[in-house]
Every structure is written in structure tokens, then in C-alpha cells.
Amino acid sequence: MVAQQNLALHAPLTGVYVAIANIPDPVFAEKMVGDGCAIDPTSNLLVAPFDGTVTQLHDAKHAVAITHASGIEVLLHIGLDSVALKGQGFKTKVALNQQVKTGEPLIEFDADYIATHAQALMTEIIITNSDQVERFEFTNKALVQQGETLFSMTLASAANTADASAVAEHAESASTESATVVLPNPQGLHARPAAVLVEAVKKSGCQVTLTRGDNTAKANSVVALMGLGTKRADHLVLTVTGSDAAKHLADIKGVIDAGLGESFAPLTEAELAAPVAAPAVEVTQETPLIGVKEKVAGQLAGVAAAPGLAIGEAFWLQTELPEYPATAADSAAQAKRLKDAITQSDRQLEQLIADNAGKSQAEIFTAHRGMLADDDLSQSALAALQSGASAEAAFAKAIDAQVQILTATNDPLLAGRAADLRDLEGRVLKNLLGVAIEVTYPANCVVVAKDLTPSVTASLDTDKVLGFVTEVGGASSHSAIIARALGLPAIAGLGSDIADIKASDKLMIDGQAGTVRINPSSEQVDALLTAKKAREAKLAQAEQAASEPANLKDGRHIEVMANIATAADAAKGLTKGADGSGLLRTEFLFQDRQTAPTEDEQFDSYREILAAMPGKPIIIRTLDVGGDKPLSYLPLPEEENPFLGERGIRIGLNRPSILRTQVRAILRAHAKCGNAKIMFPMIARVEELVAAKAVVLEEAQNLGVQACDVGIMIEVPSAAMIADQLAEHAEFFSVGSNDLTQYVLAMDRGHPKMAAFADGLEPAVLRMIAQAVKGAQKHGRWVGVCGGIASDPEAVPVLIGLGVTELSCSVPVIPEIRAIVRQLDEATCSQVANAALVATDAKAVRALAAKVIG
Amino acid sequence: MGLFDKFKKAAAEPAKATVAPVISELQQLFGGEANVVDMRSCAHSRVRIELASPVSVSDEQLPKPFVAVHQIDSNLVHLIAQQDVSTLGLPSVR
Numbered sequence: 001m002v003a004q005q006n007l008a009l010h011a012p013l014t015g016v017y018v019a020i021a022n023i024p025d026p027v028f029a030e031k032m033v034g035d036g037c038a039i040d041p042t043s044n045l046l047v048a049p050f051d052g053t054v055t056q057l058h059d060a061k062h063a064v065a066i067t068h069a070s071g072i073e074v075l076l077h078i079g080l081d082s083v084a085l086k087g088q089g090f091k092t093k094v095a096l097n098q099q100v101k102t103g104e105p106l107i108e109f110d111a112d113y114i115a116t117h118a119q120a121l122m123t124e125i126i127i128t129n130s131d132q133v134e135r136f137e138f139t140n141k142a143l144v145q146q147g148e149t150l151f152s153m154t155l156a157s158a159a160n161t162a163d164a165s166a167v168a169e170h171a172e173s174a175s176t177e178s179a180t181v182v183l184p185n186p187q188g189l190h191a192r193p194a195a196v197l198v199e200a201v202k203k204s205g206c207q208v209t210l211t212r213g214d215n216t217a218k219a220n221s222v223v224a225l226m227g228l229g230t231k232r233a234d235h236l237v238l239t240v241t242g243s244d245a246a247k248h249l250a251d252i253k254g255v256i257d258a259g260l261g262e263s264f265a266p267l268t269e270a271e272l273a274a275p276v277a278a279p280a281v282e283v284t285q286e287t288p289l290i291g292v293k294e295k296v297a298g299q300l301a302g303v304a305a306a307p308g309l310a311i312g313e314a315f316w317l318q319t320e321l322p323e324y325p326a327t328a329a330d331s332a333a334q335a336k337r338l339k340d341a342i343t344q345s346d347r348q349l350e351q352l353i354a355d356n357a358g359k360s361q362a363e364i365f366t367a368h369r370g371m372l373a374d375d376d377l378s379q380s381a382l383a384a385l386q387s388g389a390s391a392e393a394a395f396a397k398a399i400d401a402q403v404q405i406l407t408a409t410n411d412p413l414l415a416g417r418a419a420d421l422r423d424l425e426g427r428v429l430k431n432l433l434g435v436a437i438e439v440t441y442p443a444n445c446v447v448v449a450k451d452l453t454p455s456v457t458a459s460l461d462t463d464k465v466l467g468f469v470t471e472v473g474g475a476s477s478h479s480a481i482i483a484r485a486l487g488l489p490a491i492a493g494l495g496s497d498i499a500d501i502k503a504s505d506k507l508m509i510d511g512q513a514g515t516v517r518i519n520p521s522s523e524q525v526d527a528l529l530t531a532k533k534a535r536e537a538k539l540a541q542a543e544q545a546a547s548e549p550a551n552l553k554d555g556r557h558i559e560v561m562a563n564i565a566t567a568a569d570a571a572k573g574l575t576k577g578a579d580g581s582g583l584l585r586t587e588f589l590f591q592d593r594q595t596a597p598t599e600d601e602q603f604d605s606y607r608e609i610l611a612a613m614p615g616k617p618i619i620i621r622t623l624d625v626g627g628d629k630p631l632s633y634l635p636l637p638e639e640e641n642p643f644l645g646e647r648g649i650r651i652g653l654n655r656p657s658i659l660r661t662q663v664r665a666i667l668r669a670h671a672k673c674g675n676a677k678i679m680f681p682m683i684a685r686v687e688e689l690v691a692a693k694a695v696v697l698e699e700a701q702n703l704g705v706q707a708c709d710v711g712i713m714i715e716v717p718s719a720a721m722i723a724d725q726l727a728e729h730a731e732f733f734s735v736g737s738n739d740l741t742q743y744v745l746a747m748d749r750g751h752p753k754m755a756a757f758a759d760g761l762e763p764a765v766l767r768m769i770a771q772a773v774k775g776a777q778k779h780g781r782w783v784g785v786c787g788g789i790a791s792d793p794e795a796v797p798v799l800i801g802l803g804v805t806e807l808s809c810s811v812p813v814i815p816e817i818r819a820i821v822r823q824l825d826e827a828t829c830s831q832v833a834n835a836a837l838v839a840t841d842a843k844a845v846r847a848l849a850a851k852v853i854g
Numbered sequence: 855m856g857l858f859d860k861f862k863k864a865a866a867e868p869a870k871a872t873v874a875p876v877i878s879e880l881q882q883l884f885g886g887e888a889n890v891v892d893m894r895s896c897a898h899s900r901v902r903i904e905l906a907s908p909v910s911v912s913d914e915q916l917p918k919p920f921v922a923v924h925q926i927d928s929n930l931v932h933l934i935a936q937q938d939v940s941t942l943g944l945p946s947v948r
Contacts, residue, residue, distance in 0.1 A: 015922065015934070016899075016922050016934045016936065018936075024898050024938065040899055040900075040922075040934045041924070042923070042924040079897075111924065111926060112926045112930065112932070115896045115900055115902065115932060116902065116947045118897065119897070119898060120897045120898035121900065122897075122898070122899065142921055142936070143913065143921065143922055
């Protein structure tokens with residue numbers, strides 16, 4: 001006897017329980033999608049009702065399906081007719097194929113927007129394969145709380161569910177027919193038309209699929225049909241297999257042509273015409289007119305991935321795998337091969353962990369072992385094996401799916417972990433194909449490769465390998481981390497130039513500068529060694545003198561401060577000689593939590609940080625987030641261009657309670673410690689500053705404490721242009737050079753092609769800073785810089801020459817910046833600044849500055 | 855004014871919707887006419903109320919068929935009924 005399985009579904013929302021028959025849409029009420037219920041929500045975050053995998057995430061973000069390990073699939077559909085909102089009002093919190101735990105956020109929604117723009121807000125919770133449920137037991141409460149059991153299910157035993165034999169029986173007299181259909185539905189196959197199609201398919205008793213491009217869905221599943229992501233006028237291939245297939249094909253096509261229960265505008269001739277494939281575009285690699293890296297004969301430039309200097313012979317490492325068959329006839333044998341290869345890989349990893357005990361490599365291999373044991377990976381591989389894939393292809397496909405999830409997050413750190421999955425893929429495939437994993441390296445070599453996986457990097461024989469260079473990768477990849485741990489210099493991202501390196505070339509690599517010199521002369525080797533020694537000595541000297549005042553030769557003091565986020569940063573800043581902090585970022589207090597920090601919580605944090613730099617000024621910037629980095633408890637609508645949207649002080653002005661709470665906490669901390677200043681980010685207009693400053697004055701009065709100095713970030717061009725007006729109200733300015741640069745130059749600093757030009761030393765940016773200084777001086781205000789250029793040695797004489805009196809830098813470079821200040825004088829800085837303002841570009845400015853800082 | 859003129863005048867005036875008594879109850883609950891800035895039906899089962907100043911009302915205080923208060927922000931609430939509220943005579947948001 002087979003034991004029956006029970007499964008509880010937990011309420012994904014708080015709200016009013018609605019029995020399925022009372023849902024005001026017959027598609028749901030008549031259980032055409034499946035059995036379940038709805039909740040009219042009083043909360044606005046849809047969470048997972050059980051552990052499972054996200055198997056469907058609609059493009060319009062209003063619906064998500066989760067599949068439990070038992071195979072039970074629940075469709076969570078927010079609102080009725082909400083597909084027409086085209087994603088407006090919804091924010092997804094998960095990616096397709098992601099594993100979720102009960103209670104994990106899925107979709108956040110703007111309840112008022114949806115309630116006022118859709119037919120209903122009630123959210124349907126439907127088991128789409130309810131034929132696999134023998135009995136449902138629903139809650140009897142009128143109001144349900146998120147997380148409590150909404151209904152429990154007794155799952156049907158396998159014998160009771162329709163099995164493959166039924167299809168086989170049916171298939172005896174089966175034939176297959178297919179036809180192209182043009183979808184007339186305005187919003188494609190969303191829940192309602194999909195349910196009507198499923199009904200028609202079920203009536204036919206045939207196996208029916210619908211294909212859009214490369215994707216095919218079984219037409220007996222609403223969720224699978226929604227997953228096709230169809231749109232009006234899509235040309236779809238309808239395939240029917242069964243007895244009398246031609247008749248059923250015609251019937252089902254008729255139902256689709258009739259709009260699947262929805263009204264629609266007739267398809268136009270253009271829509272009905274078969275889509276013409278776009279002509280293949282031949283992509284030719286053109287040399288850009290600007291921005292081409294100057295090639296120094298015999299030298300390649302890449303990303304500095306791990307510091308150090310090495311001279312050795314180039315050793316090209318081949319990392320390509322031999323070809324393997326995509327399919328195999330015997331899935332059982334393939335499954336065994338894969339299992340053996342996984343076991344073998346696991347043992348290798350176990351050995352590597354033991355060999356590298358206590359080192360960072362061991363942690364990485366431990367993570368690899370965890371990935372190898374992941375259920376999702378094995379289930380995905382198993383599914384591919386069952387559909388006829390070879391062991392190699394099945395594992396590669398399973399890895400591909402996981403890599404897609406990671407890269408879809410758009411989180412560079414997670415995307416970087418995709419390299420670990422590829423590493424794991426290489427290990428398992430090599431074991432499957434019998435390819436040796438160990439490599440024999442020649443003595444005194446520099447490894448050259450397209451990319452190095454963490455496994456290969458960690459297994460480099462450091463007695464023979466002196467460093468490595470790669471075509472792709474960056475400074476934050478695992479191979480770079482391992483290289484730093486191994487003390488191996490490394491350069492990544494050489495691009496196609498890497499082909500210039502021939503086997504046995506002599507390579508001189510400078511992991512700090514990110515350069516590779518091919519076959520250097522002995523003079524070049526000597527020169528590099530000498531320069532490095534000199535720089536190391538200079539930095540050591542700067543560290544020793546860190547606590548000495550940062551005064552120009554002719555006496556004027558320049559405040560060299562620390563950019564900080566925590567009390568630990570503040571303490572570290574002090575050890576590096578910081579005169580205080582020119583930027584305390586407060587975002588960390590607000591992130592990674594479900595509710596906003598209270599005034600007391602903030603007060604405690606600010607007081608701790610202020611106390612860590614006793615007697616030294618700390619400029620506290622108010623919350624600087626936006627649509628690009630929303631907080632979970634602060635729903636911000638997705639914006640087409642978040643950098644021009646609601647961010648910085650705009651959030652505080654639109655939600656004064658957040659600003660008031662933070663200001664009160666800062667004022668209270670200032671009253672205790674006496675060394676805080678408040679700085680508002682993203683001020684663009686006088687009215688904004690006046691309103692924000694009024695909050696400070698009002699709250700100081702409410703608290704009965706002294707108001708502290710109030711300043712603003714100069715990071716929007718308009719603020720620089722009206723600096724004289726803003727200076728009437730602000731006690732100081734601090735230039736946020738990163739944002740100012742991207743707004744002045746209209747260049748996204750993260751854009752792969754633009755980033756190299758988005759230099760804060762471009763004369764246009766410097767003119768903005770000069771304008772800000774002029775405006776500030778009119779009212780006797782001071783100007784600092786807390787953006788990236790404050791940490792840039794070449795910017796120091798230029799900024800001081802422009803009239804900047806405070807530089808707030810990243811902590812490690814403080815001693816170096818202080819040392820540079822001490823070697824400069826007023827007149828030299830003025831000359832450099834005046835020349836910089838009329839220079840043609842940042843490169844010319846840097847050349848001017850380099851001359852005076854040595 | 856003759857009877858015919860009265861008919862014509864009545865026809866020219868916009869028809870006044872008959873508002874269900876429960877709506878008046880809700881209005882009182884949320885501070886009366888002075889505090890209820892706007893009240894409309896939406897989303898099949900909801901009444902959307904914009905308030906001049908916040909009022910705290912619990913689910914238990916709601917008259918039938920309303921069963922839950924959905925606080926959108928301090929001055930905006932949705933009241934959820936277990937039925938279609940479009941028949942209560944309120945103007946609709948859509």
C-alpha cells in the first residue's frame with residue numbers, strides 16, 4: 001500500500017478569504033485553471049506558499065507558478081485582468097527556476113494602483129494540476145493571515161493519477177496533425193484564454209502542443225501556455241496527436257481563432273501575413289574613431305587582477321573540452337555514467353579541500369561540493385536524461401539553467417559565481433570524457449589562457465607557475481581571489497590582444513599596473529623593478545607620516561578625511577591620519593531589512609560612529625537610495641531611467657517621515673557627541689534645500705537641541721550652476737564627483753564602452769566644480785570633494801587649485817593623499833587648475849598633474 | 855411649470871444615484887463628510903476612501919458586507935467586502 005502524502009499550502013498574503021466559486025471570473029470560478037481559492041489582500045507582498053521552484057513568471061509580472069517537490073504546482077495570480085497593466089504596479093522578487101522557501105517574497109505590488117486599474121485585486125491561488133490532489137481541505141476563516149494554512153491537500157497516489165499508459169493506449173490509432181495559428185488575443189495567452197484553450201484540449205482527448213519560436217508548451221497546462229510569453233499576432237504552431245487528429249486540430253484552431261472567450265479586434269492583413277525573418281546582419285568589427293587603446297609595441301594592457309611582478313615563459317593552457325554527443329539512446333546507462341562522474345568529482349573536490357585546508361581555496365571548493373549536491377542541479381540533469389540527452393549534454397544543460405538564473409539577477413557578484421558553476425561543469429565533463437584534469441607545467445612559466453577556473457587556478461603548481469594572464473575575467477573573479485591568496489601576479493581581461501602572445505615568449509607581467517610586456521629587454525626589466533621599489537618605499541614613508549598635518553608647503557591646511565560607513569571604518573580612518581569623515585554613508589542602516597530602522601536604532605548607530613572619531617567632524621549624508629536600489633519596505637515604482645528619477649533627497653522630500661526620523665536621530669547623536677554635520681544628496685533646486693533644511697530646524701526645535709551644520713552634495717549640474725543661490729542656505733558643499741561626472745558627460749559610468757571616458761578630471765566636470773566653488777565663496781562657504789577623484793593622486797593639485805579645501809577619500813589611500821598635499825604649494829596648484837580648465841580632455845589634465853606630483 | 859416641463863427638467867439633470875445606507879454609515883465611521891475627501895468603488899469588492907486626516911477603524915467596526923480594512927497609507931484606505939460593491943451606488947474609479 002502506498003502511503004498518501006499531505007501537503008499544506010500557506011497563505012501567501014494576508015486578507016479576505018474568497019472561495020473559488022465566488023471569484024468573479026468564470027475561468028477561475030468554474031475551476032478551468034484548477035482548484036483552489038483566492039485572497040482579497042490587505043498586504044502587498046506575495047510570498048511563497050510552500051517550498052518549491054519558480055516554474056513560471058509571467059512577463060507582465062502579475063502571475064507566478066511554484067512547483068513543489070511532489071510535482072504539485074500552484075499558480076498565484078494577482079488580480080483579475082491585471083495582465084493588461086503590463087507589469088506596472090508589480091515588482092518581481094524572484095527569477096525563473098529559482099528555488100524558494102515558504103514565506104520567501106515573490107512579487108511586491110502597489111495595491112492601490114492595481115485596485116484602481118484592474119478589474120479586481122483578489123489574488124487567485126490555484127493548484128493547476130489538481131487532478132493530482134485527492135482531497136482539499138480549505139480554511140474556514142473569513143480573514144487569513146499570511147503564513148497560516150490556507151488549505152491542505154491529500155495527494156493522490158500514483159495509481160490514481162492519469163499515467164502514461166493512457167496516452168499510449170490512445171496513441172495506438174494516433175496520427176499527428178499541425179497547423180499555424182495567429183493569436184488574436186490582445187494580451188496573448190494569459191490565464192483566462194489559456195484556461196479556455198486547456199478546456200478545449202482536454203475535451204479533445206489528444207496530446208496537443210503549441211510552439212512559439214523555439215519554445216513548445218503542452219496545451220493541457222495553463223501555466224505552460226502562459227510561460228510561452230505569447231503576444232497578439234504571434235504565429236504559433238498547433239500540433240495535435242491522437243485519433244482523428246485532423247478534426248481536433250480544426251476544432252482547437254477554431255477556438256483559438258474565435259479569441260478563446262475574449263473579445264478582440266480582427267487581425268489585420270499585416271498581422272496575418274507570415275512573419276518574414278529579418279535578414280541576417282553581418283557584424284563587422286570596426287575600429288572606433290575614439291577611445292582606441294594606444295598600443296605600446298610589445299605591451300598589452302588588461303585588468304590588474306592580483307598584484308606582483310613576474311618574468312617567465314608563456315605557457316598556453318588549453319581549457320577547451322573535446323566534443324561529445326548531444327543525445328544517447330540508453331538513458332539508464334547515461335544516468336549511471338553521470339552518477340559515477342559526479343561521485344568522482346566529489347572525491348576530487350574532497351581531496352582539494354583537504355590539500356588546501358585553512359586557505360581561501362578550501363572555501364571555494366567547499367562551495368563547489370555544495371553546488372554538486374544541489375537537488376535542483378540533479379533534478380534538472382535527470383529531466384534532460386529522460387528526454388534523451390547524453391550524460392554530458394544533460395549535465396551541461398542543468399548547469400546552463402543555473403547559470404542563467406545567476407546572470408538574470410544582474411548582480412555582478414552572483415553573476416561572477418556563474419564561473420564556479422562552469423568550473424564544476426568542466427570537472428564533471430572531463431571526468432565523463434576521461435580527460436586528464438591535472439596539467440604538467442614547465443618551470444618558471446606564466447600561464448596564458450582564455451579564462452582560468454578556480455579549480456585550475458588553485459591547482460597551479462606555484463613552484464613552477466609565476467603568474468597568469470587571461471583573455472576574460474576581472475579583479476573580482478574567484479580566480480583573481482585565489483591568485484591573490486597564492487601571491488601570484490595576475491592580469492585579466494586582455495581581450496583578443498592575448499593572441500599576440502606566442503608559446504615560449506618571455507613575459508613580464510605587472511599585476512599592479514595590469515600590463516604584460518612581451519619579450520622585454522633587460523633594461524625594461526631593470527626599469528620596472530626600480531620603479532616598483534621606489535613606489536613601495538614612498539608608500540611606506542607616507543604611512544609612517546600619516547598622522548602629520550596635511551598642510552601645503554606654504555602652510556594652508558587641507559582636510560584629508562575618510563569616506564566611511566561604520567564605526568570600524570571610522571576607527572581605521574583615524575589610524576590612517578584622517579581629519580574626520582567627509583562622507584558617512586547611511587544606506588547600510590536601511591538595507592537588508594524588512595522595516596525601516598527606528599529613530600532609536602539610527603541614533604545608536606550614529607552615536608557609535610561619532611564616538612569612534614571623537615572631536616573630529618563627521619558629515620552624515622541622509623539616505624541616498626533610488627529606483628535602481630529600492631528598499632523592500634519602501635516600494636518605489638520601477639523607473640525607465642532611475643538615475644533621473646526619485647532618488648536621494650527626492651525620496652526624503654516625498655516621504656518626509658523617513659527624512660524626519662533620520663534627521664532627529666542625527667540631531668540627537670550630535671547633541672551627545674557634538675561632531676556631526678548633515679548633508680543632503682541630489683539637491684538640484686533651491687526649493688529642495690530650503691524644504692529639507694526646514695526639517696532640520698523644526699526637529700532641532702522639537703528636540704530642544706542645537707541644529708548642526710547643513711550642507712549638500714554637488715552632484716547634479718544644476719546645483720553647480722546655482723551654487724551661489726544654494727550657498728545662501730547651505731553651510732558647505734561636497735562634490736559627489738562620480739554622479740556629477742556621469743550627469744555632466746551624460747555617460748553611464750557602468751557602461752562598458754563609456755566607463756573609460758567618464759573621467760572626473762574631464763575639463764567640463766572641473767568647470768562645474770570651479771562654478772560651485774565660486775558660488776560657495778560668495779557666501780563664505782567651504783567646498784569639499786567626497787567622490788572618487790578625492791582618492792585619485794592626480795586630482796589632488798587640480799582640486800586644491802580650484803579652491804577645494806577638503807578631500808574625503810577611501811580609507812587605504814589617506815596616507816598617500818596626505819603626503820601629496822604636503823608636497824604641493826598654493827601657486828603650483830592654481831597654475832595646474834587654471835591650465836586644467838582649458839585643457840582638451842582628462843588625459844591632458846592628468847599629464848599636467850603628473851608633472852607636479854612626481 | 856407644466857408637468858411636461860418638469861419631465862424635461864428632470865431629464866436634463868444628471869440622475870442621482872441611490873446610495874446604499876451602508877455608505878452613510880461608512881462615511882460617519884471615517885469622520886463624516888468633512889473628513890471623507892473621496893469615496894469610490896473599485897476592484898469589484900473594494901471601497902476606496904481618501905481621508906483629510908487619518909482615522910483608525912478596526913475590521914470589527916465595519917458594517918456588513920465589509921469585513922476588512924486595507925490601510926494603503928495614513929490618509930487612504932480600502933474597505934473590502936465579501937461581495938460586489940458596484941451595486942452600492944458609489945461612483946467607480948474606472
